[in-house]
Amino acid sequence: MTAALVAPAAAWLVVFLVLPFVAMLVFAFGERAPEGGYQPAFTFAQFANLPTRATAFWNTLMLAPAGALLCLLVAYPTAYYLAVKANPRFRLILVSLVVVPFWTSLLVRTYAWMYILGSRGIPNLLSMIGIEDVRLLNTPGAVLLGIVYGYLPLMIMPIYVSLEKLDRRLLEASADLGAKPASTFFGVTLPLSLPGVMTGVALVTILLLGEYLIPQLLGGGKVFFIGNALVDLFLQSRNWPFGSAIAVTLVAVVVVVLMVAMRIAWKVAGTRQVDLV
Amino acid sequence: MRAFISSVYLFLYAPIALVVLFSFNAGRNASEFSGFSTAWYGKALGNSFLVSALQNSLMIAFTSAALAAVFGTMAALGMERLGPRMRALFDALLAAAIVVPGVVIGIATLVALVALFSFVNPALASLWPGERPPQLGLGYGSIIAAHGLFSMALVTMIVKARIASLGRDIVEASSDLYATPLTTFRLIVLPQILPSILAGFLLAFTFSFDDFIIAFFVAGSKTTLPIYVFASIRRGVTPEINAIATMVLAASLALILSARLLIREKKSKSGE
Amino acid sequence: MTKWYRENAPITAVKLADELMRLKRGSVTRRHFLGVTGLGFATAVLARQPGLFNSTAFAGDLGSQMSIATWPNYHDPATFEAFTAATGVAVEVNVFGSNEEMLAKLQAGGTGWDLFVPTNYTISTYAKLGLIDELDMSQLPNYDPSTQNARFTHEGMVDGKTYAVPKNWGTTGIAVNSSKIKAPVSSWKDFFEVAMTEADGRTMVHDYQLTTIGNALVSLGYSFNSIKSDELAKAEELLIRVKPHLYAINSDYQPAMRATDAWMTMCWTNDGAQLNRDMPEIAYVLGKDGGEIWTDFYAIPKSAANKPAGYALLNYLMAPENAVKEHIANGAPTTDSRVLKLLPEEVTSNKIVYPDEASLTPLEFGAAVTLTDPGRAELMARFKAA
Numbered sequence: 016m017t018a019a020l021v022a023p024a025a026a027w028l029v030v031f032l033v034l035p036f037v038a039m040l041v042f043a044f045g046e047r048a049p050e051g052g053y054q055p056a057f058t059f060a061q062f063a064n065l066p067t068r069a070t071a072f073w074n075t076l077m078l079a080p081a082g083a084l085l086c087l088l089v090a091y092p093t094a095y096y097l098a099v100k101a102n103p104r105f106r107l108i109l110v111s112l113v114v115v116p117f118w119t120s121l122l123v124r125t126y127a128w129m130y131i132l133g134s135r136g137i138p139n140l141l142s143m144i145g146i147e148d149v150r151l152l153n154t155p156g157a158v159l160l161g162i163v164y165g166y167l168p169l170m171i172m173p174i175y176v177s178l179e180k181l182d183r184r185l186l187e188a189s190a191d192l193g194a195k196p197a198s199t200f201f202g203v204t205l206p207l208s209l210p211g212v213m214t215g216v217a218l219v220t221i222l223l224l225g226e227y228l229i230p231q232l233l234g235g236g237k238v239f240f241i242g243n244a245l246v247d248l249f250l251q252s253r254n255w256p257f258g259s260a261i262a263v264t265l266v267a268v269v270v271v272v273l274m275v276a277m278r279i280a281w282k283v284a285g286t287r288q289v290d291l292v
Numbered sequence: 293m294r295a296f297i298s299s300v301y302l303f304l305y306a307p308i309a310l311v312v313l314f315s316f317n318a319g320r321n322a323s324e325f326s327g328f329s330t331a332w333y334g335k336a337l338g339n340s341f342l343v344s345a346l347q348n349s350l351m352i353a354f355t356s357a358a359l360a361a362v363f364g365t366m367a368a369l370g371m372e373r374l375g376p377r378m379r380a381l382f383d384a385l386l387a388a389a390i391v392v393p394g395v396v397i398g399i400a401t402l403v404a405l406v407a408l409f410s411f412v413n414p415a416l417a418s419l420w421p422g423e424r425p426p427q428l429g430l431g432y433g434s435i436i437a438a439h440g441l442f443s444m445a446l447v448t449m450i451v452k453a454r455i456a457s458l459g460r461d462i463v464e465a466s467s468d469l470y471a472t473p474l475t476t477f478r479l480i481v482l483p484q485i486l487p488s489i490l491a492g493f494l495l496a497f498t499f500s501f502d503d504f505i506i507a508f509f510v511a512g513s514k515t516t517l518p519i520y521v522f523a524s525i526r527r528g529v530t531p532e533i534n535a536i537a538t539m540v541l542a543a544s545l546a547l548i549l550s551a552r553l554l555i556r557e558k559k560s561k562s563g564e
Numbered sequence: 565m566t567k568w569y570r571e572n573a574p575i576t577a578v579k580l581a582d583e584l585m586r587l588k589r590g591s592v593t594r595r596h597f598l599g600v601t602g603l604g605f606a607t608a609v610l611a612r613q614p615g616l617f618n619s620t621a622f623a624g625d626l627g628s629q630m631s632i633a634t635w636p637n638y639h640d641p642a643t644f645e646a647f648t649a650a651t652g653v654a655v656e657v658n659v660f661g662s663n664e665e666m667l668a669k670l671q672a673g674g675t676g677w678d679l680f681v682p683t684n685y686t687i688s689t690y691a692k693l694g695l696i697d698e699l700d701m702s703q704l705p706n707y708d709p710s711t712q713n714a715r716f717t718h719e720g721m722v723d724g725k726t727y728a729v730p731k732n733w734g735t736t737g738i739a740v741n742s743s744k745i746k747a748p749v750s751s752w753k754d755f756f757e758v759a760m761t762e763a764d765g766r767t768m769v770h771d772y773q774l775t776t777i778g779n780a781l782v783s784l785g786y787s788f789n790s791i792k793s794d795e796l797a798k799a800e801e802l803l804i805r806v807k808p809h810l811y812a813i814n815s816d817y818q819p820a821m822r823a824t825d826a827w828m829t830m831c832w833t834n835d836g837a838q839l840n841r842d843m844p845e846i847a848y849v850l851g852k853d854g855g856e857i858w859t860d861f862y863a864i865p866k867s868a869a870n871k872p873a874g875y876a877l878l879n880y881l882m883a884p885e886n887a888v889k890e891h892i893a894n895g896a897p898t899t900d901s902r903v904l905k906l907l908p909e910e911v912t913s914n915k916i917v918y919p920d921e922a923s924l925t926p927l928e929f930g931a932a933v934t935l936t937d938p939g940r941a942e943l944m945a946r947f948k949a950a
Contacts, residue, residue, distance in 0.1 A: 016473075020370025021382070023363040024444055028385045031441045032392075035400035038407055050693055050936045052671055053403075067942075071949040093300050096293060111548070116304050118544040119311065120502055122521045123537040126529060127307035134823040135324070150765055152825060153812045167304065225393020227505050232525070235812030236771055236948060242395040242505075244949040249399060249509075251664045251772065252941035253671060259403065262396045269391055340629065341656045406672060430674040513631075513676025513869065515656075526816055527636060527659040 036266075042259035051253025061260035068261060071244040072268070078155070078240065079223035082162035083170070083216045089163060090170035090215065095204075097171070098178035099186075110175065113168050121165055125232050128164065132157050132233070153235030161229040166222065170215040177211025178204070209283050217276040224269050241265055308541070315534035332531040333539070339532060345520035346536060349501055352432060352516060356439040357496035363440075364447025365489050368455055369481075371448070389445035398509035401438045405430060405510065430512025438506050443496030447489065454488035455481075630873035631656040633666055633680035635860070636816040637835055640893030647880050653873045661815035662772030663935065670695045670865060677865050678874035681731055684719040684859045685774065685930035691722040696863045698725040703875040706882035708902065716859040716899040719929075728861035729882065732896040734833035735919070735927060736775050736856040739817075743845040744827040751853040752783035756802060758828065760809045768829035769806075771815045773944040774930050775830055775856055776803065782854035789931040796939055803947045813948055821846060837895025837916045848916045850923045857927040859899065 046056040097109055116124065130136055132151040141149050151157055181204065189199040227242035236243075241261065248258035315333070319326035336342055371382055409428050417425040458481070466476040504518035511519060517536070524533055636659050644655040658677065660666050663686045669675050671693070682690060690696040701707065707729050709717075720728040740749050747762050749755060759767035769776045778788040780799040790796065807813075811826045818835055820826035822843065831839070836848030862881065864874045880886055884902040891898055891907065897917050898904055904912070912918055934940055 017370045017373040020366045021374065024367035024448065025382070027363065027437075027441060027444055028382075028389065031401060031437050032385060032389050035397075035404035038404035039396075039400045042403055047938060050671075050689060051668065051941070067946050068949050089300060089303075092293070092296055096297050100293065112301065113304070115541075115545065115548075116308060117498060117502070119308055119537050119541045120518060120521060122504060122518050122525070123311055123533060124307045126521075126525055126533075127310045129525075130310065131307065133820075134825045150811075150825070164303065164307070167300075221391050222393075225395045227395050235810075236814050237807065237810060237812060239949050242393065244945070245395055245399065246505075247945050247948055249402075249672075250668045251662060252938075252945045253664070253668045254938075254941065254945070255403065258399065262399055266392055266396055269393065273391060340654050402672060409673075430672075512674025523658055526661070527657060528819070 039259045039262055042256050043263050045256040045259075047254045047256055051255075053255040056256075061257045062264075064257060065260065065264060068241070068244050071239045071241045072264075074239060075224060075226075075241040076268070078159065078162075078238075079220050079226070080216075082159055082166070082223050083219040085159060086163050086166050086170045086219055087212065087216055090167055090174055091212070093167075094171045094174035094178055094211075095208075098175050098181070099204075113171050113175075117168060122228065122232075125161055125165070125229060128157075128161055129232060132160075152233065153237055155234070155238050157233040158230050158238045161233040162223060162226070165229055166219045169222070170219055173214040173218070174208060174211040177208045177214075181207050210280070213276070213280040213283065217273070217280065220276070221269055221273060224272065225265065241268075311534050312538050312541075314531050315538045317531045317534075320530055332535040335530075336532040336535040336539075341515065342520060342532060342536060345515045345517045346540075348432070348514055349517040352435050352439065352507075353497045353500035356436045356443055356500045357493050359436070360440050360443030360447045360496045361489055361493040364444045364492060365451050365485070367444070367448045368451035368485075369477075371452060372455065386445040386448055389441050390449070394442075394503065394505045397438055397441065398506040401434060401506070402430070402509040405434055430510055431514050434510040434512065435507050435514065435516070438510050439496075439500040439503060443492075443499060446495055446499075447492035450492045450495075451485055451488050454485050458484055626651055626653045626873045626876055627870045628652060629654050629656065630678040630870045630877060631658060631676050632877065633658045633660055633669075633675070633677045635659065635681060635832075636661070637818055637838060638681070638894055638896070640890050642893070643881070643886060643890055646886075647877055650880075651873075651876060653876070655877065659816070662770070663774070664772050664941070667695075667935070670867070673867065675865065675867065676869055678868040678870045679862060679864055679877055681860050682728065682863055683930065684716075684861065685932050686935050687719050687728050687861060687863065688722050688932045689935050690863065691727045695866055696727050697866050698727055699729065699864065700875070701726060704729065704879050704882060706879045706884075708900075711901045713899045713901070719859065720861050728863040729878070730899040731860040731862050731881075732834075732891070732898050733857070733859040734896050735850055735924070736770075736779070736830060736832055736858065737836060737848050737850040739821060739829050739831035739836050739839055739846055739848050741821065741824065741827040741843075741846050744824065749828070750849055750851075752779045752851040752855060753853055755828070755830075755851070756780065756783050756806055759806055763828045764809045766811050766825075766827040767806075767809065768812050768814060768817045768820060768826045769803075769810060770830045771813050771948075773940045774934055776813075776947070777940055777943060778930070778934070779830060779851070779855060782851060785853070788854055788856060788928040789934055791933060791937045791939055793939060796943055800943050800947065803943075804950050807947065807950055832896075833917060834894045834896035837914065840916055841895070850919060850927070852923075852926065854926045854928065857924060857929055859929075860896075 042053050043061055044057050044059070045053050046058060046060070048054040093113075097106060097113075101109055129152060132138075137151060138149040141147075185203055185207075186199060189203050190196075194202065223240075225242050226240050227246055230238045230240045230243055231246075234243075242265075245258055245261050245265065248254045248261065314325065316328050316330060317325050317332070318329035367382075371379055374382065412428055413425075416428070420426070462480055463476060466480050467473070471479070502518065503516075504522055507516045507519055508522070515523075517540075521533055521537075524530070630653050632655060634657060638659075639657070644657065648654050660669075663683050666680060666682060667686065667689070670677075670690070687696075709726075712730060713733075716733040717730045720726055720730060738749055738752075738755050744766070745758060745762050747754070747758050749758055755767075769779075777796070777799055780802050781790050781795060782788050784795070784798050784802065786792075786795045786799070790799075812820065814820075817826060817829040817831065818839060821829060821839055831848060833848070836846075839846040840848055862878050864871060864878070868874050881890065884900065884906055887898065887900060887903045888906040891903060892911060895911075895914075895917055898907075
């Protein structure tokens with residue numbers, strides 16, 4: 016009975032997760048065929064070549080947490096407002112409105128940003144007040160903006176949930192005991208919402224480590240994440256073995272980041288009850 | 293604070309407003325507004341490639357989410373009774389399915405399937421009695437499988453958390469009263485976990501419907517809506533794309549609203 | 565020929581009589597009559613292959629959909645609309661930024677393309693890898709090798725077999741917005757210098773190895789097609805130095821040039837002609853130190869799902885009266901003397917489209933080896949990831 020229940024899921028995991036990963040691992044030790052693709056071999060050359068992508072790894076490891084933190088800066092006040100300050104009558108609507116953008120294709124919305132940041136958008140408005148030739152599109156700033164835009168709802172929701180669970184009587188008690196609003200916030204609200212913050216930051220960072228679309232569309236092929244390097248290796252250089260080696264390395268990086276995040280989360284929250292995924 | 297919140301909502305909605313606005317553009321270009329028109333809605337619905345991309349996306353999202361909901365729920369129920377070792381392994385695989393980046397899932401699936409087909413297709417050809425042996429290839433199946441992987445892990449996680457929060461006592465009470473396991477499941481457990489399953493299904497559907505990068509690698513000759521949109525960003529976006537995006541948005545808003553109303557009606561009927 | 569196509573339903577006896585009367589009255593030309601009645605097609609086939617009556621050229625079921633993989637801004641959308649109106653086959657247009665990407669897609673399998681547009685230097689590799697078939701010339705009565713300029717068409721032949729037929733030829737030059745950039749740009753050396761100075765943050769290079777690396781090589785005084793590792797190392801050094809100053813690495817530069825987000829770009833003839841037509845301040849310059857001359861071909865992938873439609877569209881595009889419309893719309897020079905004759909004076913005298921022979925002399929055709937050379941592929945990937 017138990018076996019029958021878990022069998023389909025187990026089979027799925029084995030066939031479409033474990034096997035592909037094993038195949039990729041095998042490929043990572045192979046060679047690029049003369050015309051591109053893969054040919055069997057056993058070599059560490061692909062892994063030895065990894066340092067040539069150091070910049071892309073470095074960019075990713077910098078921009079992903081930076082994007083997540085930027086996201087947090089916008090998301091926290093928003094979630095706080097929604098959970099604590101907002102008129103309860105409109106709260107549900109306001110919260111739903113945070114999620115609704117997910118129902119339009121991220122691609123289409125990012126394309127809209129290409130327009131807003133391109134010459135006909137904001138730079139055009141700026142030139143009306145005499146600031147000429149401003150360039151926004153295809154810069155790291157544009158990519159960061161796209162990231163904050165795309166992942167904001169994912170950051171707001173966990174923080175909102177943790178703040179909403181907050182017992183309001185604690186805040187009142189704190190105020191009754193003469194605490195200033197600021198010290199109530201830093202002494203009570205912030206620590207209690209940390210699990211949500213941790214979840215959000217870890218979630219967004221991990222998703223960003225594999226990001227491809229936003230740097231592709233808003234970075235003009237210049238701001239390169241490791242995801243872009245990966246796609247490039249499969250779609251331009253047709254170097255499957257090296258691409259596989261990078262993919263394997265990326266997974267390793269994700270696992271390490273995840274473990275570090277868990278460690279920090281446990282320490283900060285002082286409990287092991289943090290769900291990251 | 294107010295000003296800040298308003299600007300956050302402006303930030304979230306300005307691009308969407310722009311998308312909707314340009315869907316009513318009379319001009320051919322999605323970057324210069326040259327008058328109001330609804331013509332692009334008709335053109336979008338008359339464009340057989342766009343419509344079939346939309347149909348493909350809906351079909352793939354529904355199938356992968358439905359399979360994920362069924363198998364994921366089964367797994368969540370079964371995992372409870374697994375030994376601790378197996379359970380830990382299962383948990384690790386599920387977590388991996390969720391955190392491994394989509395771009396890696398796409399590439400790994402492609403690599404593995406291409407390798408697999410290079411063995412299977414010649415074998416099929418040599419064993420096949422008829423004239424034209426079936427050829428396995430990338431297509432609907434590979435997209436559904438790759439999307440279903442993430443979705444199933446997601447559903448399992450959500451439903452498992454819900455089961456863990458259920459009291460064991462009512463299940464035990466039910467079996468003490470000689471209910472069969474199936475009856476207990478149907479009458480006691482299922483109603484309690486159903487909202488989680490539905491939530492998982494919806495998340496899975498949304499994920500699959502909006503996914504570009506996995507499908508980009510494993511779609512073969514099939515086109516999903518995001519793949520179509522990505523291709524049209526390259527060849528120059530016409531307001532057709534805006535029209536389709538607006539229609540999808542409107543349809544999902546209508547669905548959310550009607551679901552809300554339905555729940556409210558149910559609640560008022562049951563006297564809550 | 566193609567008129568026959570446009571009304572490709574079998575003609576009825578009544579209509580035949582009707583058309584015959586119109587021909588007699590002189591209200592239609594003989595050409596139209598032959599076209600409408602299908603006789604033109606039949607005679608053409610007969611002339612080519614005596615005795616072959618039951619040609620499957622257009623007789624087969626063309627299906628309702630087909631797909632073509634091509635380049636940005638490379639076709640007149642009206643062409644496909646007309647083809648669809650004539651045959652009932654809707655054409656899906658997939659746009660790519662590089663031959664390398666087309667090859668990668670075909671190698672991975674399952675592209676669904678029924679026709680695609682590879683460039684001269686790739687054909688032999690496609691043939692060698694078995695990704696394209698020898699063309700069945702009996703299905704392409706509109707293609708006439710005797711009217712083609714052999715200088716541009718020989719790379720469509722591999723071992724004496726025709727694997728691809730030419731779409732058009734062209735060059736890869738520099739498009740410069742002269743209202744933004746005052747410094748003279750007449751060579752690839754100038755291009756990379758201006759990219760780091762006056763056009764800082766406003767320059768685009770292609771998103772594939774051949775031209776981006778090739779033009780960097782040319783600017784350093786090396787061959788466009790070099791695969792020597794010391795020369796490539798110098799080109800890489802230059803490209804990495806230029807990269808922080810670029811606006812984008814993208815082969816679809818028209819939108820950015822039109823919006824004046826970008827002021828200068830590596831540019832193909834057809835894009836140069838289109839940009840200059842709509843914005844005269846954008847000039848198109850050939851590098852006097854060298855660069856690329858190319859021919860784009862049509863080929864049919866072995867994996868094509870709807871080959872009859874692929875052939876039908878190819879044959880349609882080969883008809884001079886259709887090719888000339890495409891030419892006027894996209895500005896890419898033709899390899900076919902029949903098309904050349906139909907062109908208006910303003911096109912043939914356009915120096916962007918038909919430059920002086922002298923300016924073509926320093927240019928080189930891309931060499932097949934660059935497509936598969938691992939050094940160039942990896943250099944490009946490193947440049948983009950840097």
